[in-house]
Amino acid sequence: MRIGSPKQSYAADEALFRTPTQWTWFGILLVSLALYPFMADQYWLYLACLISINIISATGLNILTGYTGQVSLGQAAFMGVGAYTVAWLDTHTGAPFFVNLLAGAGMATVAGVIFGLPSLRVKGLYLAIATIAASFILQFVFINWESVTRGMRGMNIDPPQVMGTALADPDQFYWLVVPIMVVMVLGAANLFRTRIGRAFIAIRDRDISASVLGIHLPTYKLMSFAIASFYAGMAGGLWAYFFGAINPESFPLLMSIFLLAAIIVGGMGTILGGILGAIFMTLTPEALRYGVDLLSPFIEDASVILSPVRTMVFGLLIVGFLLFEPHGLAEIWRRVRRFFHLWPFRN
Amino acid sequence: MQHLEVRELSLAFGGVQALRKVSIDAARGGITAVIGPNGAGKTSLFNAISGFYRPQAGSVWLDGEDISALKPPRRAALGLARTFQNIALFRGMTVLDNIKLGAHVRTRTGLLSALWYLGPARNEEIRIREEIERRVIDFLEIDHIRRQPVASLPYGLQKRVELARALAMQPKVLMLDEPVAGMNREEKEDMARFILDVREQWDVTVLMVEHDMGMVMDICDHVHVLNFGEVIAAGKPAEVQADPEVIRAYLGAGDAETLRRRIRGEAGAA
Amino acid sequence: MQGLIEFIEISLTGLGMGGLYALTGVAFVLIYKATRVINLAIGEMLMVGAYLFFGLAAGLALPWWLAILFALAGGGLLGLLLERAVIRPMLGENPISVFMVTIGLGSILVGLVELIWTADPRRLPQFLPDEPIFLGPVFVFPEPFWSFVIAAAVIGVFVLLFRYWRGGVALRATALDQGAAYAMGINVPRVYALAWMLAGMIAAGAGMLLGSIAGLSPALALFGLTVLVVVIVGGLDSVPGVLLAGILIGWIESLAGSYLGGEYEHLVTFALLLVVLLVRPWGLFGTPEVERL
Known part of the structure; x- marks a missing residue:
């Protein structure tokens, strides 16, 4: 049982990890992340990469939606902006990958701020609808600006090079x-x-008492949009490098819903929530695929039902978590932790 | 010199005239109250001073400067702090974070250093934390709840946290909208003591809207009475209390002696 | 002259679609006014209605009029079910959470339909008259024409219902002031259920009409997004606004699609949406929300 952790200074009390236990766990996490590639096979490494990309994007969306309260259904479209920027730079300039990634994130940030402008006039639900519009308009650009995006044919991206080695495999x-x-x-x-x-x-x-405390709402709303789309752009750029090919259908509205579902399931407004949600939502389709594989001897064309089942499960997760566990997995995690803090003196 | 001054402010919503050429002022270092029956326009006046409502005519002056054209955040940056009648704390945050938000206008950390929590960001956070602990949290005796989410606190404490948040702004003028509404006797006395201490130790000018006559009579230097959007009387508490027009405004026609007693708050709050 | 006739023909086709937008918009506003829920799943409800009709008429080979009746009843039942199982437990929650719940519902419905009928496009059995229609020299496609007529008739019936029928009055009262409606003895939960049921029926009807014009596929659900544009442009809480905006957007979309190319249809509507949100966020006829302190 833990009963407290005395601190000597405010600096210690303001630290990101406030107890030795937290530091220990963070250390263990870093070490396991470093050891993971030596123990996992390519499939699990592939999943780890995909999860990481989704964590970046979901964390960005969480900053905007979970923390700032601006619902966005445009996160995938902003990923698309990052991905296309990276693809274009990769094909036309051959600049090093980190320059491309930063440029991609930067372009996404610009797009995010532009499409965030309605947030200065409208709130909540109206804003969500404005971001749907943003996502359609960007989709249109991806399809029709052929000279840059090559339209429906899509673009290919070479793997990033680090000191002469191509990072091609997971x-x-x-x-x-x-x-x-x-x-x-x-x-x-x-x-x-x-x-x-x-x-x-x-x-x-x-928001009203925020402004009475001297917080300039337009500045901070747009800043939140900028950060969220920077994260999206970075995730999109990595996505492009990882899969090596993109087309206008790579970043559909459904992907934005997927990311929204991730932060709902994980827990809105907590950093841990974005992480847990991204892990959970990335693994769910894999688990479904596994389940459908098991069914295939009994059902004809079992693989055909995978996509609809996945769509349905995403929806069920959103509805289920909002109804029964609105603070998401992060809250469940907190309850588990508290149980062990008090163990064995649970009341 | 008057610290905060409202000159001939008129405010209408559609056809409803909420304020009619209202002029009030708050002397530097004083405690000034605006009183009046329900619907007299007190909160509208506060909202106009904060900058939420755009008055059709008139002006607001802070420290001899016309702030009528400024938006709420700018007014806050100039040292205008306030609390709300129906508590406007951030329910998703702890007490400490709520109070830290009060220091927002006095801090400068930019986005890049915030993301890495390096040097300036870190120093500023720790400086603010120390200052808040020393000057606000100790002062208002809320150190036992600093890590609690505000939503879990009882009403009286929430009001105190809201005051703490306003103080963290280190305001020049502190506007309190019904600071003791809905409190029991003990909580009221605590709050009155805090307000007096704030004036002593913080060098601020206090302007408040209050219904509780006992409190107004006890701690205020100056009182303005608002009725149907107009100032009908102003002066020292005792003078205002005796003003026949004020009595009429509050209670309509009736037995004058009972009314006087009720205004003094002797026969229970009206 | 040929140009003018073509313009009129395109406009009339647009009006046909506009009628459907208006009709679905009414379903949306019905839910919004009664329960203050922004129902993003309206497109999916519409699609389910169309598939129900398809399943009954083509799958079970029922006569078309019976299939329509059952499909309408099914749509109403779906509305009731959603309200009872998902929306009512969310009462009093943050409106943004409720909004996201409807996104989830949409996803569930799409998955369900694809699971039962697959995602392949289908043809709805013919139930609208298919003789071409000539207004003087102007040729009008029969499906949009009859859709428009039916949509207009249904909307007319509903406007009368709201005005004179007891339930309609209860609905309007609840929309204006829930607390007062409760105090007057109106059974508010029942009004909620009623609103969702009627909206479900309207959506199902619109789905069948739309399916007979555009063919049947899960992509019909995207129609809901355009309806969203319609209700925002018209004003979330305004029936006349939505009717006008529906016609207007149907018309603009048709013009954009014909003169600029099909891919511009959505671009134009969504650009229009962004402009409206920036300039007049409460829509052409909606009531601006007054910020209370």
Whole structure:
């Protein structure tokens, strides 16, 4: 049982991890992330890379929707902007991959701020609808701006090169995507220890009293959009490098719903929620595929039902979590932790 | 010199005239109250001073500067802090984070250093934390609840946290909208003591809307009475209390002696 | 002259679609006014209605009029079910959560339909008259024409119902002030159920009409997104606004599709939506939300 952790200074009390136990767990997590590639096969490494990309994007969306309260159904479209920017730069300039990734994230940020402008006029639900519009308009651009995006044919991207080695396989790509993911998640966690993060939450909880405290709403709303789409752009760029090919259908509205589902399932407004949600939602389709494989001897064309079942399960997860566990997996995790804190003196 | 001054403010919503050429002022370092019956326009006046409502005519002056054209965040940055009648705390946050938000206007951390929590961001957070602990949390005796989510606190404590948040702004003028509404006797006395201490130790000007006559009579230096959007009387509490027009406004026609007693708050709150 | 006739023909086709937008928009506004829920699943409800009709008429080989009746009843039942099972437990929750719940519902319905009927496009059995229609020299496709007529008739019936029928009055009262309606002895939960049931029936009807014009596939659900544009442009809580916006957007879409190319249909409507949101977020006829402190 743990009963408290005395601190000597406010600096210690303001730390990201406030107890030795938390530091220990964080250390264990980093070590396992470093050891993982030596123990997992290509399939599980592939999943780890995909999960990392989704964690980046979901964390971005969580900053915007979970923390700032601005519902967005455009996250996938902003990923698309990042991916296309990377693809174009890769084909036309041959710049190093990290330059392309940053440029992709930067372009997505610009798009995010532009389509975030309606947030200055409208709130909540109206905004969600505006982001649907944004996502259709960007889709239109991907399809019809043929000279840049090659339209429906899509674009191919060579794997990123690090010192002459191409990071083509998941076991190599892992070393690129996981560190980026860790850094970006830590960045998000840091953000909410400072005035900017607090301003976001204030806007979500009560925008009028936020403005009476001197928080300039337009600035912070757009900043939240900018951060969310930066994360989306980075995730999209990595996605493009990882899969090596993109087309306008790579980033559909359904993917935005997928990401929204991830933060709902994981827990909106907690960093842990974005992570857990992305893991859970990435693994769910895999589990479904596995389940359908098991069924295939008994059902004709079992593979055909995979896609509808997946769509249905996404929906069921959204509805189920909102109805029964609105704070998501992060809350379940917290309850489990508390149980062990008090163990064995549970009341 | 008057610290906060409202000159001939008129405010209408559609056809309803909420405020009619209202002029009030708050002397530097004083505690000034705006009283009046329900619907007299007190909260509308506060909202106009904060900058939420755009008055059709008139102006608001802070420290001799016309702030009528500024939006709420700018007014806050100039040192105008307020609390709300129906508590407007951020329910998803802890007490400490709510209070830290009060320090928002006085901090400068930019996005990039915030993301890495390096150097300036870290120093600023710790500086703010120390200052809040020392000046606000100790002062208002809320150190036992600093890590609790505000939604879980009883009403009286929430009001105190809201005051703490306003103080963290280090305001020049502190506007309190019904600071003791809905409190029991003990909580009221605590709050009155805090308001007096704030004036002593923080060097702020207090402007408040209040229904509780006992409290207004006890701690205020100056009172403005609002009725149907118009200032009908102003002066020292005792003078205002005796003003026949005020008595009429509050209670309509009736037995003058009972009414006077009720205004003094002797026969229970009206 | 040929150009003018073509313009009129395109416009009339657009009006046909516009009638369907208006009709579905009415279903949407019905739910919004009564329960304050932004129902993003309206397109999916419409699609389910069309598939029910398909299943009954083509699958079970029922006569078309019986299939229509059953499909309408099925749509109403679906509305009732959604309200009872999912929306009512969310009462009083943050409107954004309720909104996201309807996104989830949409996803479930699409998955369900694809599971039963697969995602392949189908043809709805013919039930609208298919003789071409000539208004003077102007040729009108029969399906949009009859859809428009039916949509207009149904909307007319509903406007009368709201005005004079007891349930309609209860609905309007609840929309104006829930608390007061409760106090007056109106059974508010029943009004909620009624609104969702009627909306489900209207959506199912619109789905059958739309399916007979555009063919049947799960992509019909996307129609719901355009309806969303319609209700926002018209004003979320305004029936006349939605009727006008429905016609207007049907017309604009048809013009954009014919003169600029099919891919511009959605671009134009969504661009229009963004403009309206920036300039007049409460829509052409909606009531601006007054911020209360």
